[in-house]
Amino acid sequence: MPKSPRIYTRLTRTAGSVGSYKSLWLAADHLLMVNSTGYNEEYARVQLRDIKGFFITDSGRRIWWSIFWGIVAFFSALFMGIALSEGETPVGSVILFTPAVIILVWNQLLGPSCKTYIVTGVQTAPLPSVVRRRKFRKILTRLEPLINAAQAGLVPAVPDTPAPSA
């Protein structure tokens, strides 16, 4: 049986929340938002010709993760120092400290966090898989020519002019 051609290319990696994983995919004429539980997937499509724009707002994701992993790194470093001062080998603290620092640095390297929304004629829907501004810029660079090409035939609306009074 011939293999069917690949329709979708990935735009974002999976962003997880409690019990679900979200990702964004691109087809020739539409975006596909995938919401997966691991046991089933739900799909939502937005045609490129229907996209009116994107809203981006700030989010506290980067700060909250920094605080969380900062606390973990701080306390594991503290316990590591105590263990070293007492002449013990701080195995547990090192196991906790190393990934905490790596994730902390990684979180900073990913850049500012954001919430992204896609605007169409009938909805302003969140894009939960796009959570970093830098990633959004990358996606936009890729999408902009495609959306503009899909909307090339659209005619700008002429605002209603009031009838001249007699």
Add this chain to the structure above:
Amino acid sequence: MTSGPALPCPKCKRVLDPLSWRDAQFGQCRACGVDFEFIGFPALTAARARVVPKAVLVAEHATCFYHAENQAEAVCESCGRFLCSVCSVEFTGRLLCPGCIAAVKSTDVQAIDRRTLYDGIAFALAFFPMLVWPLTLVTAPTALGFVITGWRKPRSLVHRGRMKLIVAGLFALAQITGWVFLLLSLWLRKK
């Protein structure tokens, strides 16, 4: 301040008034105070095409299958029915009638709205019960069942490989083999 499009605020959903916009791209919702950036496309200002069906004026005119009072202007590319401009809808690259859209929606890859992931179920059934290993007596055959039934079922639209099914199948088989050996050895020892 410049005026921007009257779009709903992404956070509070209230329509952004002209004073909410600092310039064409940035603004702050006056209702909820959220700062936003907006990137617009031509569809934002485009005129909507109005669909106006043509009425039948002469008896010889072909009429729409669904609306006898409207002139036929297109043919459904799936069933061949005559359609007026209201009933002819471009769907997944073809001009279809409402009946064919309903039929296509369940089969066309570009219209499916959900899929059951048999590979994910089989994978979870093969691996997670290892935490409470006696459960694998039941879950391993169930996982193998999902591998067999899921092999020919439609898979995820985006992750299309069978690797998860293969791994789950092999692991379930290994668990079943383990149980067979365990039960056989217990039975032989009793004898």
